[in-house]
Amino acid sequence: MKLRLGMIGGGQGAFIGAIHRLAAALDGLYELTAGAFSSDAEKSRATGGLLGLPAERVYASYQELIEQEKQRPAAERVQVVAIVTPNHLHFAPARLALENGFHVVLDKPMTFTLAEAKQLRQLAEASGRRLCLTHTYTGYPMVKEARQLIAAGTFGPIRKVYVEYPQGWLSGFEEGTGNAQAAWRTDPARSGVAGAMGDIGTHAFNLLEYVSGLHVERLCADINTVVPGRRLDDDGAVLLRLAGGASGVLVATQVAAGEENNVRIRAYGDRGGLEWMQADANTLLVKWLDRPTEIRRAGTDYVGSFAQHNARTPAGHPEGYLEAFANIYRNFALTLQAEAVGHTAAPEALDFPGLEEGVRGMAFIENVIASGRSEQKWTDFIV
Template structure:
């Protein structure tokens, strides 16, 4: 019996260097619980910027690399016990597949930003690779890390609402209401470029979050959809506005909206799930509250970190009630779940599912199939069936 404190996990980051908003978010979230530390990186697609970013973050020269290929080569040369435990990918979507496939195939655990990859075929390949190599693979659908989203999931799946009848999810932003990509804005530039973003714009960027939020909370699979995608800013090559109707397994109906041209709106993600006995409502901009409309009883407002919440929601809270938690903490909850899975596999210990609570490669693959189906439906102007997931799609 030993009382030794388990060593912190070591992670490498690909992308996310200077000027990259989301890279800093990931690093802050990982640091929150002190479970892992940045040990290596290839922090930009530009070699000079990659090295400069690594130096700014204090990476030793031997662990600071000009590109992801050099990072992988260097890690494979190290003794197994000295390698990084996982690789975090925060690059634009066009590079997700080659990087994730290479590291997963080499036996490294991976966390990748969303959407997972460009095509269903790439997603299926990743699913098969992860299953064959036995690696942990997380996808940062960070909104599922909010405590009150996990409370909603528990309430829906335990039958509090009864049979689900209607689901409405909206993700509205206004930051692309003008042609921001023509001004040199890096984030707008790659997100509106088909070569980098893939076949979808707003649908892939934020619609993938909306789909994952619905699937996580309800546990229902989208069987069919009809979509209307459009570019409302003149000259834009990819959709900046998406609306669709959904049909779920079991008969429930749904509406999904993902739009980035709503001038004045910030990050307005909201979910409403209605069953035969009640309705739940949650908003990302007020994440610590979950509204429960209870059929013939008074409406109930549940708040984060209170003792009457379910176990998953309580575990996802770090601060006492009344102290707001938000975006960074939700990311941190995803990472805490990934780290628990990695440590459990490393140490051969039984893993509590509530500890290892995170979206996996199967969730990412489902999101890619959803995007492909929505784009095809909008082009063909008809209802289409969404391809079912692979049986081996685990985390």
Template sequence: MSEANGRRLRYAMIGGGKDAFIGAVHRHAIALDGLAELAAGALSSTPERALESGRALGLPDAHNHPNWQALLEAELKRPATERVDAVVIVTPTDTHYPVALAFAEAGFNVVCDKPLVHRSAQADALVAAVRTKGGVFGVTYNYTGYPMIRQAREMVRSGALGAIRKIVVEYNQGWLASALETTGNKQASWRTDPARSGIAGALGDIGSHAENLVASVTGLAIEELVADLGSLVPGRALDDDASILLRFAGGARGVLVASQINAGLENDLRLRVSGELGTLEWRQEEPNRLVHHRQDGPMQILTRGTPWLCEAARRAGRIPPGHPEGFIEAFANIYRGVFADIRAREAGRDADPLDADYPTVIDGARGVRFIECAVASSAERRWLRFEQPKST
């Protein structure tokens, strides 16, 4: 691994090759701050496509691999100071566990897309591996990287809203309003396939984002939930619509909706947090605005990049106010946090929490438990206790 010097970190990517939307998003986000460079890859599930994708991105043959096993073997043969500093996993969910576990157990820092894995036992094994090896493990719940989400987090946790009473989070999309998976669409095909996506469809794909957003902003732990999951497109094997009632520690109540069959909607993620003193509202499609409804004064609209925001929100912005920032920059903020943690650990010190601000393997493990609990609740048609994962 690299020493804590001024050079850029090196990362390897698994998945995300030719024609893969999310792989390009991750690479663009990483490149935004110039902190790391792509140094190795196994960029597709088929050897020929993997090598072709690597060559297209300029990887030299010695660092361009037909599969992740070959990449791991090659990296372990290199001197420790010449190995990649992190491994980024952007494959479909069914391959997350074997890949992430192999690299974590080998001592590599890992960044994995969400949902983390299929089952909580797998998530627990990853948590144990990270605990044993002491590496960095980030999970790309990218919406927590938005500046105004970090502003909302600070306002909630500093008491600006008083005691939290009600949380409503909705993630509505329309792209799966028809049986798109029958047309050969790659993204729809694996997301609606239980063998690849796991036990949940919309709940896992976007509901896990919604759960993480609530946890990140409020810091509240879910104690109980009751879920109603459905497959509204005929013939679909996994849920495409989920409605969940939540009870939090401390007495707050919540509603979580995750649906991909809202025809005409695009990426409508929205959060509302209400306390004794006021309410905050945020929408992902207008991410640079946070609305503060005050019980004792006029409504305020806070905007990204302004000097009166909290430090975490100011750090998360890159350009002056009035210039839109969004999806790529939010991803970049997650990676900036991961890389800051890697640098700090290599220097033998703890990272500043404002620098190392990113979702961890514990967040990923909690998301898997949330999916399992909601699926079980829907099947049993009753409230279930939600068990939080043990921290590292």
């Protein structure tokens, strides 16, 4: 049976709301049942109408959605609330949803501050409800293959990890041109203490820890604001010390003119390593010290169970961002459906980002910005 989904945010003109709706719909495991799509009541109603929702299930505020849905019979009310708002509007609706018995899908970063993230983790654990965080890039089959290869010790102890996320869309002062996405993402009141490091740096950080299986313990950050007049960082690089003695380099920039979203990760042990990039997402390069490089492909029968579980088409049929996003929604749904009948979901279904990734992502933001501002560059990673 489909999970009934309510959405907060994602009204007309919003980018990520439409992505969430497509991802949730791809496997037929959710039904969009209700929404508070905008703080503008008329805009919320218009969006709900376009999506075919009955007028009585389209609300003027997230508070109204949660209160009214809670009053409905259990067989009708929404079960999962997706929150797809700017960063400063993550914590309050997520808290209210959890306190009133709803599971939550939350866009990253989890909250506005680390203190809020810790509080939300505590609330979620006390509520008995689950929270899923949409760190999209962990949904790719060959990213999961990379993680499993490293976890199996294929390359020996990991020594070095490089991760980069280059964009060029903020090479000019886009926030001054009426670009709504640029306006909120570069506004400290809505984005938080970080710009590029909060927006895409958190994705790079999450990908690094997910694939390597190692936690960052210390860091040294160089944070820049390149475009005149911009109020938050738009470029940065971070040296990392990881558990077990490995080191890493993370680069996130939104002023690399001509770049799109080619997220890339490389990791190396003493016997070999691997490389994955979003521009060729179905491919994982497996490199060896003493023999030729292997090319592994998604959709094949020689990859591991996690990659197979998250691949949707035979080898050679490209899968991309929407499918990776949908894998997170699907795994969350499979977990909730299993638990609803007293079962434990399969390990492949339980593999989605959640509370710990959210807290560590917020810790990354605050630690990176603190290091960037400090004269004492190497700092402990404090959670």
